[in-house]
Amino acid sequence: RRRIQEYISASPKMPELDAPDEYSRLFEVAYPSPADRREYIDRKIKMGRPSKGHVAMALLMRSGFVKRVWTTNFDAIVEDAFANFGGSTADLIVADIEKASVAQQAFSDDRWPLYLKLHGDFRSESIKNTTAELSTQDEILKRLFKEFCCTSGLIVTGYSGRDDSIMEIFEEALAHERPFPNGLFWLRREDTELLPRVKSLLIAAYEKGVECAVVPIENFDETLFDL
Numbered sequence: 001r002r003r004i005q006e007y008i009s010a011s012p013k014m015p016e017l018d019a020p021d022e023y024s025r026l027f028e029v030a031y032p033s034p035a036d037r038r039e040y041i042d043r044k045i046k047m048g049r050p051s052k053g054h055v056a057m058a059l060l061m062r063s064g065f066v067k068r069v070w071t072t073n074f075d076a077i078v079e080d081a082f083a084n085f086g087g088s089t090a091d092l093i094v095a096d097i098e099k100a101s102v103a104q105q106a107f108s109d110d111r112w113p114l115y116l117k118l119h120g121d122f123r124s125e126s127i128k129n130t131t132a133e134l135s136t137q138d139e140i141l142k143r144l145f146k147e148f149c150c151t152s153g154l155i156v157t158g159y160s161g162r163d164d165s166i167m168e169i170f171e172e173a174l175a176h177e178r179p180f181p182n183g184l185f186w187l188r189r190e191d192t193e194l195l196p197r198v199k200s201l202l203i204a205a206y207e208k209g210v211e212c213a214v215v216p217i218e219n220f221d222e223t224l225f226d227l
Contacts (some may be wrong), residue, residue: 050081100140149173153182
């Protein structure tokens with residue numbers, strides 16, 4: 001790992017360590033062909049199995065404690081966990097950038113649990129993981145997410161805040177008269193630092209009167225499961 005990082009740091013074409021666009025640029029450099037990126041993602045996703053954290057999330061969704069989950073992932077692990085504890089995903093509404101109308105209808109009818117994939121589903125034709133792809137967001141999902149941030153609280157976990165299109169939604173929501181009325185809570189592992197843009201978001205939210213906090217979590221999956 002150290003040797004790979006030394007090689008990356010020595011190349012002017014590569015991003016700096018922990019740069020906001022580090023993941024997307026490295027992914028594009030390693031797999032410049034969209035077909036190669038698709039093959040790599042498909043192969044890795046097929047190896048995925050639900051963790052204790054995914055199991056806990058599925059149970060919270062089934063029980064009604066968590067009605068809506070937004071994700072930048074495009075795997076099916078949460079759906080797998082949901083099926084493992086109930087035998088079916090028939091009760092789970094899943095929407096992505098190719099099925100934004102499903103999300104819109106679910107919001108209109110107040111149906112849940114709802115699982116929304118902001119960057120697409122791995123089975124979709126369109127997924128977002130390169131710098132250019134991550135710079136924009138589906139307009140319907142963007143509007144729904146912004147409305148959600150203006151009417152609900154939000155717990156952010158497992159997300160770094162590296163995507164311009166997602167962070168812009170958070171920032172635009174702060175312009176609302178009463179954003180995040182039930183609070184904004186950002187969970188991070190104890191060995192990680194928040195990106196400057198995330199820190200600025202939380203400071204701005206606090207100054208606007210939003211109840212917000214940064215919660216360091218060690219061994220997050222186990223913590224969730226023990227709850």
